[in-house]
Amino acid sequence: MKEIIIGTRGSKLALTQVQWVMSRLQAIYPEITFQIRVIHTRGDKLTHANLAQAGGYGFFVKEIEDALLSKDIDLAVHSLKDMPAILPHGLKIGAICKRLDARDAFISKDGCKLEDIEPGSGIGTSSLRRQTQLKSFRPDLRVVDLRGNLDTRLKKLTGNRKEVAPLAGLPLQTELPEISGIIVAAAGLYRLKMEGKITQLLPLEPFLPAAGQGALALEVRNQDEIEVMVNVLNDQESMITVFAERAFLEKIGVGCAAPVGVYARIAGDKLIVRGMISEHWEESQTGMSVLHWEEIEGPPQDYRKIGLLLGERMVRLGVKKK
Structure with missing residues (x-):
């Protein structure tokens, strides 16, 4: 095998993750050429859709898995928390890279910790898990459904507000309400070397993370020689x-x-x-x-x-x- 094509989403975080994987594989297999292919998933296209309403199962991985099954790519790199618990027939996880901090992180606009935020303040997150946990921890705060990649959510926190276009079959969303903070996965901030933006790492109770949060998964085809190759990163x-x-x-x-x-x-x-x-x-x-x-x-x-x-x-x- 002379060339391996690695599929990934196109966000800054996804590209950072796949480049990290590729650099390590390249160091181990210098005789092989590795290429990155960006694949846009449904989750990337519906940037303002509510995940629960739009259908969150495999929302960020299906198109990449389709490319893997059709042999358009040879390997896929995912944030494991985005992957469904049961994979499509013919695919498997070939390796799990060393997990980073699995906790959620709170980023505040004014530096206040979550327990000190003023009642009635808006906290942005698109995750149903985080929304329910937040309501348990601070029922006096407002949950603001906030989609977009990490960079986009950080920009919205700093005060950028805009009209949200309607999507077919989904309710019309109006101007984004003001938010005082956002909750995101800490691992993404560490991978992007943005940990300095973290106001606090949230406690595991009640903020228990999503399955696989903080871990990268290398997905391969069953009985494919690439499975043996990527296992060195497991x-x-x-x-x-x-x-x-x-x-x-x-x-x-x-x-x-x-x-x-x-x-x-x-x-x-x-x-x-x-x-x-x-x-x-x-x-x-x-x-x-x-x-x-x-x-x-x-x-x-x-x-x-x-x-x-x-x-x-x-x-x-x-x-x-x-």
Whole structure:
């Protein structure tokens, strides 16, 4: 094999991630030429759509996976949290790169921490998970649905407001309300060397991250020689923890856009997995989001079994989408 084409989204963060992967593969395989191919996904095109209304399942990866299956590309690099729990037939994850900080980060316009923000202030995020967690933590704040890549969201925080064009089948959105802060994944800021913008890293309770948040996944075709090549970038501990999280997601039967959080960690000889889901995806009559939590532990080698068992506990409680 003389050339490998790597597929990716076209955002600044996605390109930074794929260049990081490519540079490491190039150093290991100097005889191979690596090329990057930018593929625009539905999520990139519907920049103002609400993820829940537009359908968030595979929203940022489907077109890339289609290109991988049709052999237009040889390898795909994704933010793992964007990938559905069950992959299309014929594809698999060939490697998980070492995971960065999985926590969410709060970026404030005036430097205030989230707990100190004035009541009634608007906080921007497009994630249903973050919205429900925020309502649980600070029910006195306003949630502002905020789409766009990281650079776009940062610009909106600094005061750039504009009219949002209507989309077919979706409600008309008007001028973006003023926001006092945004919640984003910390790992993206670190990868872009923008960690100086972080006001605070949010606590895991209630802000449990999305499955796989902070990890990069290298997706390949089944029984393809590239799988062996990319395995050199696999980090075993990261793989164990994120695969446990994805098993949890698979069991409860929801996509990556659902109001679900899960985080796995290895402590000594134990794998500890903690999961969270919003009850029936609704709010209680008090206006606070009702969150349910469960935790389970076991030997790391049983990561899939542990993740599935945690999901089963949630299902038995009746905590799943109706």
